[in-house]
Amino acid sequence: MTIRWYPGHMGKAQEKMAEAIRKIDVIVEVLDARLPLSSSNCQLEEMRRNKPCIKILNKSDLADPTITKLWVRYFEQQAGVSALPLSARLHADAKQLIKLCKSTVPHRGRPGWPLRVMVFGIPNTGKSTLINTLAGKCIAKVGDKPAITTCGQQIDLKNGIVLSDTPGILWPNMDDQGVAYRLATSGAIGASALDYTCVGLFAAEYMMGRYPELLKVRYKLAELPEAPTEMLQLIGRRLGCLMAGGEIDVHRAAEAFLRELRAGKIGRISLEEPGQVIDSSISDGEAGPE
Secondary structure: OOOOOOOOHHHHHHHHHHHHHHHOOEEEEEEEOOOOOOOOOOOHHHHHOOOOEEEEEEOOOOOOHHHHHHHHHHHHOOOOEEEEEOOOOOHHHHHHHHHHHHHHOOOOOEOOEOEEEEEEOOOOOOHHHHHHHHHOOOOOOOOOOOOOOOOOEEEEOOOOEEEEEOOOOOOOOOOOHHHHHHHHHHOOOOHHHOOHHHHHHHHHHHHHHHOHHHHHHHHOOOOOOOOHHHHHHHHHHHOOOEOHHHOEOHHHHHHHHHHHHHHOOOOOOOOOOOOOOOOOOOOOOOOOOO
16 A cells, blocks of 8 residues: 555644744754654755754653664754753653753853754654643644644743744655654654555564564564564454454454554564665555565
């Protein structure tokens, strides 16, 4: 199955955001620490020009810590870029971001000269959660479905910083299906645009190759099967995804498996790492080789 997803509000929002960036001091891009490259917007570099950018590796508590360190090093080699792994729900982590923003643009953040920060991110990376944590109250809508935020707003944090919230932006060109399937695995793409069985097979194949021991422990397996289809069958049986007659409901098994993966119940994983070659050869009904 080829994944295509680009909600209509995003194109218009992206145009407005490109204009608003001119009045911004610091850009904060919220990424999913499990797939920082796939969850970044490929058009941001062009839009931000020479504005300083802080890459937030959110959900770092769900990501493979060794790989996250490699991503921090990768991003900080780029001009004008800092990287900070955190969990958007934690106030202590949010304070680290405030401190980093102020140190990045030290001449702003005083009366009459607020530090203007734009928070940016594709759907479901935790952008709204981070804004609410920074503000200390529920300002931005939060949900477990992508594309919850559909309009921007400004928030005065009363500490010298003014935030500009933006809708979750996903770039329109998703020709790289390796990236699309990673995003779907993480939950960044709407359910209406994907086939759970196809995405489940993709995720099962990746986990079997990269984190086999985590699968064995979670699903109490002595050995892993050879094929991802068999893996989903086993997972479905372990999770009780059965139809009449005891047959495995593979669609339900894939959906349950992805929920567990996204919630970190299988363990801390990363879906990509710096220098990785992303294979886009994903055919309908099959998981793409990793």
